[in-house]
Amino acid sequence: MRKGIAVSPGVAVGTAYCIHEIFVNPDTKRLEDQEVTAELARYESARDRVSQELRALNQKVERQVGHEAAAIFSVHEAILRDQAFTKKVRSWIVNDRMNAQAALHQLLEEYTRLFSRTRDSYLRERLGDVRDVVIRLSAVLTDVLKPDKMSIDGPLIIVADELLPSQAVALGDVEVQGIVTQQGSQTSHAAIIARSRGIPAVAAVTGILRQVKTGDRIVVDGRAGHVVVDPDPEALSAYSKLEREFFELQDQLAENRDQPAKTADGQPLQLLANINSWVDTKAAVAMGACGVGLYRTEFLYLTHADVPDEGEQLDDYRRIIEQSPNHRVTIRTLDIGGDKTVPYLGHAHQEANPFLGWRSIRLSFEHPDLFTTQIRAVLRAAADVKSEGREVRLMFPMITTLEEMRRVRTMVRRTKQQLQQEGQPIGDVPIGMMLEVPAAAVSLECIMDVVDFVSIGSNDLIQYLMAADRDNPKVNHLCQPLSPPVLRVLQSVIRTCNQAQKPVTLCGEMAGQPRAFVLLLGMGLRQFSMSPAFVPRMKKLASEVSIPAAEAMLQRVLEFKTTAEVKRFMTRNLRKIAPDFELLDSI
Ligand code: PEP
Ligand code: MG
Numbered sequence: 001m002r003k004g005i006a007v008s009p010g011v012a013v014g015t016a017y018c019i020h021e022i023f024v025n026p027d028t029k030r031l032e033d034q035e036v037t038a039e040l041a042r043y044e045s046a047r048d049r050v051s052q053e054l055r056a057l058n059q060k061v062e063r064q065v066g067h068e069a070a071a072i073f074s075v076h077e078a079i080l081r082d083q084a085f086t087k088k089v090r091s092w093i094v095n096d097r098m099n100a101q102a103a104l105h106q107l108l109e110e111y112t113r114l115f116s117r118t119r120d121s122y123l124r125e126r127l128g129d130v131r132d133v134v135i136r137l138s139a140v141l142t143d144v145l146k147p148d149k150m151s152i153d154g155p156l157i158i159v160a161d162e163l164l165p166s167q168a169v170a171l172g173d174v175e176v177q178g179i180v181t182q183q184g185s186q187t188s189h190a191a192i193i194a195r196s197r198g199i200p201a202v203a204a205v206t207g208i209l210r211q212v213k214t215g216d217r218i219v220v221d222g223r224a225g226h227v228v229v230d231p232d233p234e235a236l237s238a239y240s241k242l243e244r245e246f247f248e249l250q251d252q253l254a255e256n257r258d259q260p261a262k263t264a265d266g267q268p269l270q271l272l273a274n275i276n277s278w279v280d281t282k283a284a285v286a287m288g289a290c291g292v293g294l295y296r297t298e299f300l301y302l303t304h305a306d307v308p309d310e311g312e313q314l315d316d317y318r319r320i321i322e323q324s325p326n327h328r329v330t331i332r333t334l335d336i337g338g339d340k341t342v343p344y345l346g347h348a349h350q351e352a353n354p355f356l357g358w359r360s361i362r363l364s365f366e367h368p369d370l371f372t373t374q375i376r377a378v379l380r381a382a383a384d385v386k387s388e389g390r391e392v393r394l395m396f397p398m399i400t401t402l403e404e405m406r407r408v409r410t411m412v413r414r415t416k417q418q419l420q421q422e423g424q425p426i427g428d429v430p431i432g433m434m435l436e437v438p439a440a441a442v443s444l445e446c447i448m449d450v451v452d453f454v455s456i457g458s459n460d461l462i463q464y465l466m467a468a469d470r471d472n473p474k475v476n477h478l479c480q481p482l483s484p485p486v487l488r489v490l491q492s493v494i495r496t497c498n499q500a501q502k503p504v505t506l507c508g509e510m511a512g513q514p515r516a517f518v519l520l521l522g523m524g525l526r527q528f529s530m531s532p533a534f535v536p537r538m539k540k541l542a543s544e545v546s547i548p549a550a551e552a553m554l555q556r557v558l559e560f561k562t563t564a565e566v567k568r569f570m571t572r573n574l575r576k577i578a579p580d581f582e583l584l585d586s587i
Helices: 033-064 067-081 083-096 100-116 121-142 165-170 189-196 233-258 279-286 298-302 310-323 361-366 368-382 402-421 438-442 444-450 458-466 473-478 484-499 514-523 532-544 547-557 563-577 579-584
Strands: 005-008 011-018 156-160 176-181 201-203 217-221 226-229 270-275 292-296 328-332 391-396 431-435 453-456 504-506 527-530
Touching: 005 189, 011 176, 011 233, 033 067, 033 083, 033 100, 033 121, 067 083, 067 121, 083 100, 100 121, 156 217, 176 217, 189 201, 189 270, 189 532, 201 217, 217 233, 233 532, 270 279, 270 532, 279 310, 279 532, 292 527, 310 328, 310 368, 361 368, 361 402, 368 391, 368 402, 391 402, 391 453, 402 431, 402 444, 431 438, 438 444, 438 458, 438 484, 444 484, 453 484, 458 484, 484 504, 484 514, 484 547, 484 563, 514 532, 514 547, 514 563, 527 532, 547 563, 563 579
Parallel strands: 011 156, 156 176, 176 201, 270 292, 270 527, 292 328, 328 391, 391 431, 431 453, 453 504, 504 527
Antiparallel strands: 005 201, 011 217, 217 226
């Protein structure tokens, strides 16, 4: 049994499918003499395909974003065409009878050794580029994300070093029952995707790819953070029973989807869904959310080979508005950078501190054409929303200062004027900020004047408050929603918004965590946005707690000085109110 971080609750038993296993378990089978020519041809044709891909990307990105952003593809193409690179791979295939993937793996190891000795940061950055090219080549050679091509029996458990958002989306309709990653944490995007689909997941299981291979039977326990490879019959039967109970409880809870969300003393609540693509709107409806509180539009960009143009975005937003519960959607503008990068947006240089660097709104400001295109598409899509109760809101991520918010407003105003001059119909769209930077929490009172609503992005707010990377398992113990400083900041933000009578939502992962949910209720929060799978659970939990009870728990908790005390107290109290919830809590 291996231990990791529990990132998405539930239990799943299935068959492992390892992604990127070429880099950890390369196929070392030697080629037969008669296979060499074919393998060489296979490698050459993969190289041609990657070269075409890179050239097409280069041209399109140059047109859409500019020369500088497109330059990275020329660098990658130069690496692909590099004599030494090609000569080595060819020679290992021909002389050492290696298959192409094993040769690429060896090449990457050799470059890693070579580059690690240099102190030159420019050269070290180039290693990242070599890696990118090798991954592109190996993806073409292996069709790595096509589990349907493999004859795998039973439900699939994805095992990967790190599940990149684009890979997760590329898995598409493949039925995935569980996810295990070597990297990541509660708030990394793979975890968020797992939760949004209600898939049990465990992250930060170091070295798991060395212990498991595609086809092995594997258990994922997303409550305790355990992974069991090749379980014995007793463990298998125990886990299968838990798996059944988990599904039964989910089904049972989903039955309350048509009930209104309210507390035990009748206070109405709004439970909204976080979505990453139009596919998730189905889950939002099925789980009984009353709208979409966060549409992370970056997934539209991440799954595109190049920048999605205005028409493509318009279609996507229209479809989402049409399919969302009550046609209520809060659309967040591009939030790229940090752990989410798209090569065509000029991440040619690795930053030393990506989460503190050129990400999110900061990047949008530097690509005004791209930014305006997105605002145009949202304003136009909102034009179709007319009837009672329908609402499209536009939200900007990672706002740090009042100046940024003013700049956003000016851009929206100009974009509206431009559209009106063109005679395009546009909708009336409230403008809001995500509160995820401590500086903005401190100066919220002044920023408040220029926003129509606030949405607390607690995943980022916590990492910035605690100075602890949300994706780094080594500092995960610090990223705790139930820690006293986090709770104090949240209480102050919610109070400021309520006093100013500005709608406030929380859309970070803690909205779906039972103990945190109750404390947020006590702070006066009435709108919560979470992974769709969590909506029925929180609806049930809310129906068991009255506002005075939540307020009393909060008062007591605010006297505690450590996270452990808060957790202990809340676990004890929750056990009394809703004992079933232990199966669903993964903190
Ligand atoms: C957050 O930071 O809490 C949030 C909801 O945004 P994301 O997780 O996409 O950064
Ligand atoms: Mg965020």
